[in-house]
Amino acid sequence: MAALTLYDTMARKKREFEPVNPERVTMYVCGPTVYNYAHIGNARPAVVFDTLFRVLKASYGKDAVVYARNITDVDDKIIEAMQETGEAMSAITEKFADIYRADMAYLDVNDPNIEPKATDHIGEMIEMMQALIASGHAYESEGHVLFSVTGFERYGSLSRRSLDDMLAGARVEVADYKRHPGDFVMWKPASDDTPGWESPFGRGRPGWHLECSVMSAKHLGETIDIHGGGMDLVFPHHENEIAQSVCAHDGAPMANYWLHNGFLTMGSDKMSKSLGNVVLVNDLAKQYPGEVLRYALLTAHYRAPLTWNADLLAKTKRSLDRIYGVLRRLMDVEAADVSAPDAFIEAMHDDINTPKALAEVFAIAGEANKAETDEAKAIAKGQLLAAGRLLGLAQGDPLEWFGLTDMDPAKRDEIDALIQSRQDARANKDWAAADAARDELTKQRIQVDDGPEGSTWRRLD
């Protein structure tokens, strides 16, 4: 079986995945800042890294993978939301963390093993800043603590930018209290009417980058296997996490593999709150099964851009109809206890190539359709379900998918027979009989969808 390879942003190439300790594989993904609803672009990293989490568990054992995804529950945007709504910080963050969890559960995203909250780690953050100040990597200035980027030679190695590029890009804030314009804030002063914590540097609150450095080290270790997030986090967020962590941990790398998902776009624009072109998971959930949304997110390779539109969702629904059509036909077959076929696993092991893996799912569906013996059917069904488990798809009840759970089984059989008679008539070029069967189906308000694996149907009302 092909080994798992992952594209490492630091190396700018695919590398074979070798965990430090195969009995404790560690992954940290930057989680949401909880002050409003997640859009479907925010769901992309959650679904992509959940899929990787499934692959890792299948390879190393269910209990051998430790996945942490944090909750950022203190941030300028949360403070803005407090000022707008008059609500307490914890009321806002708890509400939106719950909504985020429910939205992700709707997409069948498994809970991470650890979900650390930034505000539970203020003490450790203060300790990390003190250590960095003591070693000369950070300094205090006017109530702030800043990281001194010129003191870390490898600064810019993840994003491959020089300090000059960063300054020219004007993505750094020039301020009087900084020694160098590229220095970034680890702690900033808080006014009495905003959330803050007492610290040796005065009352203040932590910077976002510091939160992740501390939580990753505390829960997973100084050097972890995989650190992930969206591509927009490469600079400055992950670059700054690396600077803090490497300097606080005697040069130990923060992560051995850096993974970044591409953007979900609306037309050619990134979906983002600032552009105002967002579609919320919470709203989509009212219109589509979670599985359609999850499948749609997996149709593109995770590093490629993915254009979100109604056409994608319509195509996705048809694809799932085909899969559930096969599973419906195999409903009376007990699935064999088999793993997914090698070609499917190879696609997943090739940097989580989900488009290729989905093509392999249809190859299995084709086999299932051709299967004549009970044994062949049982194996095909087992393979389909095993592949689906790794993707987080095709685990539902086929009758439910087609909205047929509360239909009288005799009626279902009758319609199945009608559809079969239509197919037989077409095969015999008996167009009159085929039309008659179609008319009867229309009269009974049945919609038939013909696909490569055969026909599926659902009730129109």
Ligand code: AMP
């Ligand atoms: P934010 O709330 O903007 O901090 O984003 C939370 C997570 O979603 C981060 O990992 C971002 O990189 C990711 N993200 C935000 N917008 C998109 C998008 N349009 N496509 C893919 N990932 C995104």
Ligand code: ZN
């Ligand atoms: Zn982070």
